Every structure is written in structure tokens, then in C-alpha cells.
Amino acid sequence: MELLGTLTIIGYTLSTLSIRYVLIDEEYSFYKKTSFDIVFFLSLLLFSVYSYSIINNVYQKFNFITSLQITFLIVNYLFFLFMFSKPIKHLGLVLLPLTAIAIFISMIYHDNASxxxxxxxxxxxxxxxxxxxxxxxxxxxxxxxxxxxxxxxxxxxxxxxxxxxxxxxxxxxxxxxxxxxxxxxxxxxxxxxxxxxxxxxxxxxxxxxxxxxxxxxxxxxxxxxxxxxxxxxxxxxxxxxxxxxxxxxxxxxxxxxxxxx
Structure with a gap:
């Protein structure tokens, strides 16, 4: 699980750097936007698998860590869905690093309480x-x-x-x-x-x-x-x-x- 969490953090770090270049530089924007979309999508998939491995059953075991993971997961999916139709990509500059921090917290804060x-x-x-x-x-x-x-x-x-x-x-x-x-x-x-x-x-x-x-x-x-x-x-x-x-x-x-x- 630690390996999966580490890969997810790396993915979100790369997504943060990628979206920064997309927003700053308009040259070759199509290729940069496409690369960001791919990197972020893969990171989101990793985050989904990682969250599922922690939660196991979203409706039965709820504690602080599972609540934090579900919240960030839903926010990330909403961001991914709406960033193609609304001018909200700049939100990724804050959301993506915060997500990486939340994943890191879940890796060091082991809580089996329910x-x-x-x-x-x-x-x-x-x-x-x-x-x-x-x-x-x-x-x-x-x-x-x-x-x-x-x-x-x-x-x-x-x-x-x-x-x-x-x-x-x-x-x-x-x-x-x-x-x-x-x-x-x-x-x-x-x-x-x-x-x-x-x-x-x-x-x-x-x-x-x-x-x-x-x-x-x-x-x-x-x-x-x-x-x-x-x-x-x-x-x-x-x-x-x-x-x-x-x-x-x-x-x-x-x-x-x-x-x-």
C-alpha cells in the first residue's frame, strides 16, 4: 500500500508541475494540455485504487482518514469532470498539492478505529x-x-x-x-x-x-x-x-x- 501511495503522490506532484506550465505558457498548449490531462487522469486512477484499498467498504467503516480520502477523491473527480467545460483549471494549483498532502497523511497516520x-x-x-x-x-x-x-x-x-x-x-x-x-x-x-x-x-x-x-x-x-x-x-x-x-x-x-x- 505504501508503494501505491508513493506512486500516487508522485503522480500528483507531476500533475501540479504540468498544470503550472499549461497555465503559464500558451505555446504548444495543445500538447501541454494533453499531457496534463493524461498525467492527471492516471494519477486520479491511482488515487481511486489507493483510496479503495484504505476504505474497503465506504458504507461500513468510516473514520477520520476514510472521510478525508473520500472527500478529496470526490473533489478531484468533480474537478476533472468540470475542468473541460468551465475555467477552473487554476484550482488545480491548490487542489492537487493538497491532495498529495492528504495522501501522505493517510500513509503516516494509521488508524484502525471505526x-x-x-x-x-x-x-x-x-x-x-x-x-x-x-x-x-x-x-x-x-x-x-x-x-x-x-x-x-x-x-x-x-x-x-x-x-x-x-x-x-x-x-x-x-x-x-x-x-x-x-x-x-x-x-x-x-x-x-x-x-x-x-x-x-x-x-x-x-x-x-x-x-x-x-x-x-x-x-x-x-x-x-x-x-x-x-x-x-x-x-x-x-x-x-x-x-x-x-x-x-x-x-x-x-x-x-x-x-x-
Whole structure:
């Protein structure tokens, strides 16, 4: 498993370097884009096999590491699917190295703890939840890059990274597109998870839904302000990152807490 994890990290490192050259240099862009697509696709396949070897049964054994792996795996698949139709390739500059770090953590943090068996009734809830976190996670990365972009535009010095990013208008549009997709799925996730709150059979589920509701309120307020007041800039990114923070606490923080204590 260590060999497979190492190969996956190498693949994601090469993907990060490849996408950097694709975004910086437009010469021979077709060949560079094709090489990146191939390297990233192969890395994603390796990541899928590696994640499966850790998870074994995604619906039965859930702990911090499996949750982290599934989250990054879904985010990577969403990135791969949408990068051909939307201007989001720049997100790979952040997502790909973070994925490599997550894989490295899973290699050094061996955890056999389990939060118990998860019955089949929770399967739809789990799938929708992870998909919503994937979209909102990409939206959070977009918010970080947008904040960096706005900060650098105020500086006199040139930034090579700044030339890679699309215009602020496109950045904001993509961010809100991702957030709206994720918000719809998050709403479905809360609705599908609400019947299990009173059961008390799954440790951390009530806390998970509580923080998810706080995140839902944050995102709903952001979307309301977007369509009613046209909110943008720092206010929009602050709300986006705040919502993602509550989701991270809900999805990963509660699992880690119950495994430790």
C-alpha cells in the first residue's frame, strides 16, 4: 500500500508541475494540455485504487482518514469532470498539492478505529453529503484564490501567478456556480439526514448535522445577499470560507473528536 501511495503522490506532484506550465505558457498548449490531462487522469486512477484499498467498504467503516480520502477523491473527480467545460483549471494549483498532502497523511497516520457499522438507509445521505462538500470545497478554494487575486491587484509589483487566473468577474461567477450546486446538494443532505438525528445510533451524527445547519444558514445568507444586493469581493469570500469552516468541523472535526475521545 505504501508503494501505491508513493506512486500516487508522485503522480500528483507531476500533475501540479504540468498544470503550472499549461497555465503559464500558451505555446504548444495543445500538447501541454494533453499531457496534463493524461498525467492527471492516471494519477486520479491511482488515487481511486489507493483510496479503495484504505476504505474497503465506504458504507461500513468510516473514520477520520476514510472521510478525508473520500472527500478529496470526490473533489478531484468533480474537478476533472468540470475542468473541460468551465475555467477552473487554476484550482488545480491548490487542489492537487493538497491532495498529495492528504495522501501522505493517510500513509503516516494509521488508524484502525471505526465509527461502527452504517446501515443501508444512510447510503443516499452519505453520497449526497460528500458530493455537496466536493462542490463547496472547490468553491472555498476559488474564494481563497479570489481573495489573493484582489489583494495582488492592489499591489504595484507584478505577479506571475496573477496572470494565470481568469478575470475577477469570471472568478466570482465560477465561485457562485460551485456554491449554488453545493448548496442544493447540502439541502438534500440535511433533509435525508434529519430522520437519523433522534436514533442516536451513530456517534457524532447529531453534532455533524448541527454544524451542517450552521453552514447551510451561512451559505443561504450568502446566496440571498448575492441575488438581492449583488454581494461580491471580500464579503463574499468571507462568507464562503466561513461556511466551509463549519462544514469541515461537521464532516471531519466531529469524526476526529469522537475517535480521540
Amino acid at each position: 465509527l461502527g457499522l452504517i446501515d443501508s438507509d444512510l447510503r443516499a445521505h452519505i453520497i449526497v453529503s460528500i458530493a455537496s462538500y466536493g462542490f463547496l470545497g472547490l468553491g472555498a478554494i476559488q474564494a481563497i484564490l479570489l481573495r489573493y487575486q484582489e489583494k495582488k491587484l492592489k499591489d504595484v509589483s507584478d505577479s506571475l501567478f496573477l496572470t494565470i487566473l481568469p478575470s475577477i468577474e469570471k472568478m466570482e461567477k465560477v465561485m457562485f456556480d460551485l456554491i449554488i450546486f453545493g448548496f442544493i446538494l447540502l439541502t438534500l443532505s440535511l433533509l435525508s439526514g434529519s430522520p437519523f438525528v433522534s436514533m442516536g445510533e451513530h456517534p457524532g451524527l447529531a453534532e455533524k448535522i448541527l454544524f451542517s445547519i450552521i453552514a447551510w444558514i451561512t451559505y443561504s445568507y450568502l446566496i440571498y445577499r448575492r441575488f438581492s444586493k449583488g454581494v461580491r469581493g471580500r464579503k463574499a469570500t468571507n462568507l464562503t470560507l466561513s461556511g466551509m469552516f463549519f462544514l469541515l468541523v461537521a464532516y471531519l472535526g466531529t469524526k476526529l473528536f469522537f475517535e480521540i475521545y
